[in-house]
Amino acid sequence: MQTPLKIAVVGSGLVGSLLAIYLKRAGHTVHVYDRSPDIRTIQFSGRSINLAMSHRGWRALDEVGLGDEIRQIAIPMDKRAIHIVGEPLAFQYYGKDGESIYSLSRGLLNRKMVSLAEAEGVEFFFETKIWDVTLADATLHAGDTERGEWNELKYDKVFGADGAFSRVRHRMQRQSMFNYSQEFLNTGYKELNIPANEDGTHKLDKNSLHIWPRNDFMLIALPNLDGSFTCTLFMPFEGENSFEALKDKDSLEKFFATYFPSTIDVIPDLVADFFKNPTSTLVTMKCYPWTYSDKVALIGDACHAIVPFYGHGMNAGFEDITILNQLMGQYGDDWDTIFKEYEISRKPNADAIAELSYRNFMEMSSKTADAKFLLQKKIEKWFSAKHPDKWLPLYSRVTFSYRPYSEALAIGDQQKAIMDEIMQIDGIEEKWNSPEVEQKIIELLS
Amino acid sequence: MQTPLKIAVVGSGLVGSLLAIYLKRAGHTVHVYDRSPDIRTIQFSGRSINLAMSHRGWRALDEVGLGDEIRQIAIPMDKRAIHIVGEPLAFQYYGKDGESIYSLSRGLLNRKMVSLAEAEGVEFFFETKIWDVTLADATLHAGDTERGEWNELKYDKVFGADGAFSRVRHRMQRQSMFNYSQEFLNTGYKELNIPANEDGTHKLDKNSLHIWPRNDFMLIALPNLDGSFTCTLFMPFEGENSFEALKDKDSLEKFFATYFPSTIDVIPDLVADFFKNPTSTLVTMKCYPWTYSDKVALIGDACHAIVPFYGHGMNAGFEDITILNQLMGQYGDDWDTIFKEYEISRKPNADAIAELSYRNFMEMSSKTADAKFLLQKKIEKWFSAKHPDKWLPLYSRVTFSYRPYSEALAIGDQQKAIMDEIMQIDGIEEKWNSPEVEQKIIELLS
Structure with a gap:
């Protein structure tokens, strides 16, 4: 004592x-x-x-x-839900066995x-x-x-x-x-809102962290208890697609219609909220x-x-x-x-x-929309399931473990170097879960 | 106007x-x-x-x-004067044709x-x-x-x-x-003094920036008009050879006798000045x-x-x-x-x-005492004299030109990569000024 x-x-x-x-x-x-x-x-x-x-x-x-x-x-959110224009909603699970962030x-x-x-x-x-x-x-x-x-x-x-x-x-x-x-980042953020349905249910999948990845900018949405989602638009302060460029109702609505058409129906107060809520900085x-x-x-x-x-x-x-x-x-x-x-x-x-x-930021705003990156994640998950003692994916080590962050960063960098090499294998799309790939990873790990 | x-x-x-x-x-x-x-x-x-x-x-x-x-x-100081225990004083000229710092x-x-x-x-x-x-x-x-x-x-x-x-x-x-x-650096500094001779002349070569390079620490001396030199001891705050370790007359005198024996005669007020002058930080x-x-x-x-x-x-x-x-x-x-x-x-x-x-700091405190580094400088100087349009050494670009510092840094990095390769050449010590080396540099430059 x-x-x-x-x-x-x-x-x-x-x-x-x-x-x-x-x-x-x-x-x-x-x-x-x-x-x-x-x-x-x-x-x-x-x-x-x-x-x-x-x-x-x-x-x-x-x-x-x-x-x-x-x-x-x-x-609980056990996955990312990725919204890409013209494609069906895609789910990317964070961990295994329902591991969730909250x-x-x-x-x-x-x-x-x-x-x-x-x-x-x-x-x-x-x-x-x-x-x-x-x-x-x-x-x-x-x-x-x-x-x-x-x-x-x-x-x-x-x-x-x-x-x-x-x-x-x-x-x-x-x-x-x-x-x-x-x-400070040159990217700022603004809060928006997806209200609940009239019956109090969520308008989007409740157990997902929703992402609309658009490279330099992105929208995300996290669920609330009352059926609503708190949305955050991350975007550069200046430039072509930026807070500066969205200066009135017209430019804002046109921007959302182009890049976030699926949100039009679910963010009814877009214009009012956008111009009422502050644009905040990230440091x-x-x-x-x-x-x-x-x-x-x-x-x-x-x-x-x-x-x-x-x-x-x-x-x-x-x-x-x-x-x-x-x-x-x-x-x-x-x-x-x-x-x-x-x-x-x-x-x-x-x-x-x-x-x-x-x-x-790069992973969320760009890579989640990239087929190559998704394949890499799939390979990591597959290998990790077969060899849990040899491979804990970076996200899991950061989020679903108590291992030091510094260890996660260092091991994550090693894993990235290995996966960069694996992704170079000819025909990796077809043989991603082959014994050849498995052996190659084991070899690179040692 | x-x-x-x-x-x-x-x-x-x-x-x-x-x-x-x-x-x-x-x-x-x-x-x-x-x-x-x-x-x-x-x-x-x-x-x-x-x-x-x-x-x-x-x-x-x-x-x-x-x-x-x-x-x-x-x-004017047209050169470094390098003091190494047990070796004769060595001069390293800064530029060409008497180019000096002041x-x-x-x-x-x-x-x-x-x-x-x-x-x-x-x-x-x-x-x-x-x-x-x-x-x-x-x-x-x-x-x-x-x-x-x-x-x-x-x-x-x-x-x-x-x-x-x-x-x-x-x-x-x-x-x-x-x-x-x-x-802040973990290295601090302290001012010391080499007084003039009785007749007002300098105790060391007047037109040199004197360096006693000792890797983690170093002493330097710059001339004053009155015949004295202002000396600066750069040293870590903590550790084996550090300001912390030099806590009394005995440890100080022993340290100087070991590492800077040639200064004993020329810094008469070492003990008094050392404990009177502040240890300053570098940021x-x-x-x-x-x-x-x-x-x-x-x-x-x-x-x-x-x-x-x-x-x-x-x-x-x-x-x-x-x-x-x-x-x-x-x-x-x-x-x-x-x-x-x-x-x-x-x-x-x-x-x-x-x-x-x-x-x-690394160049001054370590490399100036390194034969390989001196050879590299010699090759650069030789090549630069033959091809002034192709090679201006980094130090000269920073100090004896008005070219932007950012350009000096970028070109300096390119030059370093080239010289790293040149220094790998078998028998470079003998053929440092051979047509082979000259051709190799020209090739690497293009």
């Missing part, structure tokens, strides 16, 4: 709320600060992409007994997490703006405005779970030897170190914000908590070691999932 | 002062702000690496007629530049702290402390020439879609965009801080001014276009010199 401490968590998002529960369970007094109002009291913003919870996320919830409660608001509304989940944390005895302070942190003594500085009066809030430890634009990190950035990068943020002495630690998006194309932002943040909690169990009151081991073990994995997420 | 404007330059360093002169000459009212006292009134800090001015830097000075005045305080004291040069700017009619405001900038209307916010009272200083344009930790950029960083990275900083509308622009280290191993930090910053000035001549009052073209044309070159500088 650890000596009970007074701990502040900045940020009441998913990672902040769950971390607060873990810290409370470990016997600490936990205060959570957020500059926004209580999410349970407000309308959602129209700029969220639905979450896809997978193994790593569930493990963090199950460890504190919350998995089952959250499963009640989650919808669609969750970010807002709904966050409300639930805050309530669960409160029930545990965590105290929340909403609409409280933290402008700065004194790192050396874990003191928060809160006030109404950045240039106004501030008051000091002294803690034993501070966790920065305040997202990609973290104020806690902002202070750490000013330290010497603090490595930092933020890189990859990396930094190091993540901790300051035994006083302050960053967690989740605050230290590793990634683009959403692997659906692992929340999963990676929840895994931070799992690892931190393991280290708390291992090292007790030695917070110096806990923080040091935490950042050393998590950093390469955060970098790896950032890279995998960045690459996955 | 441009319409006269009221322009603020934040930062009175080398780039800020020279930019101010250019802007004044173009007819503008120019105010320069600096948080530090007037450099002409203070002692230098003991943390500077001497500058190595080369073609790009001289061009910017000559364009406004200042080159000759600065040449009077510059010492050693300059940063402090001395900066003092001179401020005086020259003042003589032109530029107004300087020292010890004036700029904490923030309102980008949309080019307004500076100055005050004694970050959290105290500020007053507003309104301009037509603001230039941020305030270095790697620029406050002007700091405001731009908070914009969406602003890409930014800062990466590469990249960002984009560099401008905000037609109101604010970053220049020099404020938008592209690089490590010092190519000696091009100041040269690159001065070249920013050359390009900006060309665009001012070309586009007149169309500052939107001036700023846009400026950042588009300079960004790839800033990235290229950052990469070249990063790589050059």
Whole structure:
């Protein structure tokens, strides 16, 4: 057991709320600060992409007994449903034996997490703006405005779970030897909506993550409990097919009629939603170190914000908590070691999932529509079924395993080199599941 | 001619002062702000690496007629002098026909530049702290402390020439879609000193940049006008041979006796200077965009801080001014276009010199002591002399030409691939200047 401490968590998002529960369970007094109002009291913003919870996320919830409660608001998706103009809908299964990722509304989940944390005895302070942190003594500085009066809030430890634009990190950035990068994609996104049928059922297959892959841009849709789908249009800001180019009702409708004709009937409020909802940016943020002495630690998006194309932002943040909690169990009151081991073990994995997420835009927006890529996936699945000890596909290692992300990236690169060679085999389309191909893969693996 | 404007330059360093002169000459009212006292009134800090001015830097000075005045305080260095334990001193010439880089004291040069700017009619405001900038209307916010009272200083344009930790950029960083990275090396540096002989002459060859290459670490020395040399020890912060390991007089003296025995006699104040002078960090900083509308622009280290191993930090910053000035001549009052073209044309070159500088640590600290590398340099020089139209060595293209840095990087990579192949030739040591080798290079070039 650890000596009970007074701990502040900045940020009441998913990672902040769950971390607060873990810290409370470990016997600490936990205060959570957020500059926004209580999410349970407000309308959602129209700029969220639905979450896809997978193994790593569930493990963090199950460890504190919350998995089952959250499963009640989650919808399993065991496959991609690929929409290509002029072709029948095609399903691509994610894993084996019904392995699924789970669609969750970010807002709904966050409300639930805050309530669960409160029930545990965590105290929340909403609409409280933290402008700065004194790192050396874990003191928060809160006030109404950045240039106004501030008051000091002294803690034993501070966790920065305040997202990609973290104020806690902002202070750490000013330290010497603090490595930092933020890189925005030229692709942005906008939320759209497919409402439920009148009887409350879903208009599209409920247990699929729907993708309309169009190379430079794509539309995706994830199911909600109420029969609707939250859609996200990913598209460049500028250029031929871009947010800039869709400047009025006419250009928008013409664009959707050309590229997404099958959505016309199911997105009735296209024009209104498109021009009402904001166009949001996508950023990859990396930094190091993540901790300051035994006083302050960053967690989740605050230290590793990634683009959403692997659906692992929340999963990676929840895994931070799992690892931190393991280290708390291992090292007790030695917070110096806990923080040091935490950042050393998590950093390469955060970098790896950032890279995998960045690459996955190409996979989702282009390759899912490519026959050669689908054949490759089929070969991998076939070989993996015959030799599960020799081959775990990259997607499965990332999503349906607890193996480190860094391992997934490295092994994924090896597998890619092997598959590039296999796909060169003459007549691979016909003999993809032949003993010759099987032998060749085994040979290349050794 | 441009319409006269009221322009603020934040930062009175080398780039800020020279930019101010250019802007004044173009007819503008120019105010320069600096948080530090007037450099002409203070002692230098003991943390500077001497500058190595080369073609790009001289061009910017000559364009406004200042080159000759600065040449009077510059010492030409036409070669590297390599110090290896147990071997005679070896000279490696930088270019051909006496092409030289020029050693300059940063402090001395900066003092001179401020005086020259003042003589032109530029107004300087020292010890004036700029904490923030309102980008949309080019307004500076100055005050004694970050959290105290500020007053507003309104301009037509603001230039941020305030270095790697620029406050002007700091405001731009908070914009969406602003890409930014800062990466610190694990290697730091410390200034040491080789005093003059009693008669004012130099203790080592005056017209050389001296290097004691020791792989992970190295010592360098650049000549000063007064007969002394400014030395810089580059070394990892942690590890076997590191700043951390040199914690007392004994360990320091033992280290120097082992690795730099030839310096013992010429660095008399080693122990005192080592423990008095700070250990400084080395950072590469990249960002984009560099401008905000037609109101604010970053220049020099404020938008592209690089490590010092190519000696091009100041040269690159001065070249920013050359390009900006060309665009001012070309586009007149169309500052939107001036700023846009400026950042588009300079960004790839800033990235290229950052990469070249990063790589050059290896060249200086390891390769200069490697016989194979020296042979390669010899072959390049021989071939270049025979075929000047076909081969300009990378170092010369960077240092003794005005070709874009990005071109130098790209062509340098091609040349490296060719030389890698040439160095594989059996018996290259004997036939390095044979017709066979000459033909092979010509063949690989086409």
